[in-house]
Amino acid sequence: MPAKSPLRHLLVCTALAALAGCRPDPLPPLDQQLYIWQRQWRPDHAQALAESRADFSTLRVLALQAQPKVGWSRALVDLPQLKADGRPVIAVVRLDGQLPALDLQVAQTQIARLLADWQAAGMTPFGLEIDHDSGNARLPGYTAFLLSLREQLPPGVKLSITALPAWLDSPHLPALLQAVDSSVLQVHAVSDPRRGLFDPVQAKQWAERWSRISNKPFYLALPAYGVALLPDSGGAPVVESEAPLDRIGVRRELLADPQQLADLSRQLRQQPPAHLAGLIWFRLPLPGDRRAWSLTTLNAVARGDTLASHWQVERSGQAGHYDISLVNVGNLDLPLPARVELSTGACEGADGLNGYRLQQSSQHLVFNRQSSARVAAGGRRVLGWARCQGIDQGAWNVYP
Structure with missing residues (x-):
């Protein structure tokens, strides 16, 4: 019986790949x-x-x-x-x-x-x-x-x-x-x-x-x-x-x-x-x-994981005195955002820290970046503190 030509063998494998198992072995990872x-x-x-x-x-x-x-x-x-x-x-x-x-x-x-x-x-x-x-x-x-x-x-x-x-x-x-x-x-x-x-x-x-x-x-x-x-x-x-x-x-x-x-x-x-x-x-x-x-x-x-990350704003403290932090959620390092805005009640005092300057209004705290830095994936950075009647945990915006 004559040997199959390489081209004929390739065509057969292509047509019957799912049934005959002619798919090439997967490449080993680097x-x-x-x-x-x-x-x-x-x-x-x-x-x-x-x-x-x-x-x-x-x-x-x-x-x-x-x-x-x-x-x-x-x-x-x-x-x-x-x-x-x-x-x-x-x-x-x-x-x-x-x-x-x-x-x-x-x-x-x-x-x-x-x-x-x-x-x-x-x-x-x-x-x-x-x-x-x-x-x-x-x-x-x-x-x-x-x-x-x-x-x-x-x-x-x-x-x-x-x-x-x-x-x-x-x-x-x-x-x-x-x-x-x-x-x-x-x-x-x-x-x-x-x-x-x-x-x-x-x-x-x-x-x-x-x-x-x-x-x-x-x-x-x-x-x-x-x-x-x-x-x-x-x-x-x-x-x-x-x-x-x-x-x-x-x-x-x-x-x-x-x-x-x-x-x-x-x-x-x-x-x-x-x-x-x-x-x-x-x-x-x-x-x-x-x-x-x-x-x-x-x-x-x-x-080879998908790279994804975003900011989360967290508050910690008691009796109306809060530390406000940025948390880098995900697996990708991120540069500090240019601006972070929070909705608040009346505040007796507040200030920015770690390269952020505060702008304050009656219902908002706005932290503006003054110096560049990066926060590692999973890391956090305190951006300021505030003594307020309340800070809406879900009402915040981060601007790159």
């Missing part, structure tokens, strides 16, 4: 991983790790860095806490792109000491990631550095690198990728910051191009944070990230849009580029991190 980038761990890490465990398979932890004029320094990682978390860990070594040269001997010594100290503490990393923003002209030297470094790693430790889209135009990229087990393509904060922190269309294009060059697994590093731009005397912007800068000037805040990232994640799940192994989110947020998504929002985006 792996989700998480960067931990704090240089000094805090007690808050314990709760953040616990709340992230269900949604992120692997932790990539800043462990060691080399900077011009500063030299080598280690992040103060809580190794017992990291061990107790139980997830696979990849130690990240940050080599500043402004270093005049990569000293292989010194780097090997520093990395060997790091891995030995971690292992002595019972924490053996699954892999090592080198984060180095090399210029294209220096890629051959960087490749030689990685090949030598890989030979010195303990057995079983995988080597990966953070990679830049600018390398896509280099003829040396294929050799570089052959020197490592996997790569992490960074698609955020890679161009002029005045053009924005992230472009989802461009990110997808870069991923598609990368998949045609790399025959090894690669990941996309995606942003879950924001930065501020400050003007410099020369006209170029200065970027303020986690640590505040001692500079005067109006700050222009840039924040990665959770909905944009959720849409891109969904597209990548539906049509993943070849060899794309997963997504890595930068970075694990801690309470008080003013330039990062809340962990609630980050978890929701990673899971």
Whole structure:
């Protein structure tokens, strides 16, 4: 009996899909991983790790860095806490792109000491990631550095690198990728910051191009944070990230849009580029991190949940003395609204707090925003107080 042609088999499967079970198997979900980038761990890490465990398979932890004029320094990682978390860990070594040269001997010594100290503490990393923003002209030297470094790693430790889209135009990229087990393509904060922190269309294009060059697994590093731009005397912007800068000037805040990232994640799940192994989110947020998504929002985006949130106004107190709060209900962080209006009875006194100024009439309290901020999903912010005969719990309006 002659074999069926592929076309005939496809037509049969299409016609009888529901009965014959010819539907293709569903695509597996993309792996989700998480960067931990704090240089000094805090007690808050314990709760953040616990709340992230269900949604992120692997932790990539800043462990060691080399900077011009500063030299080598280690992040103060809580190794017992990291061990107790139980997830696979990849130690990240940050080599500043402004270093005049990569000293292989010194780097090997520093990395060997790091891995030995971690292992002595019972924490053996699954892999090592080198984060180095090399210029294209220096890629051959960087490749030689990685090949030598890989030979010195303990057995079983995988080597990966953070990679830049600018390398896509280099003829040396294929050799570089052959020197490592996997790569992490960074698609955020890679161009002029005045053009924005992230472009989802461009990110997808870069991923598609990368998949045609790399025959090894690669990941996309995606942003879950924001930065501020400050003007410099020369006209170029200065970027303020986690640590505040001692500079005067109006700050222009840039924040990665959770909905944009959720849409891109969904597209990548539906049509993943070849060899794309997963997504890595930068970075694990801690309470008080003013330039990062809340962990609630980050978890929701990673899971592919529908993002939705809105404000609720709540009052608390007794004997006519009320604290008035905004509560962010849902899974999406929100900027403070411009105006909040409440219907009240006669009030003896009232005032705005936390960046709100009060306008008062005989039957209304109007709180007007004077400064910008964000409230995390599930968070609350007291916007004022009032001593009134009554506040109508259901008669309020919030204006973006």
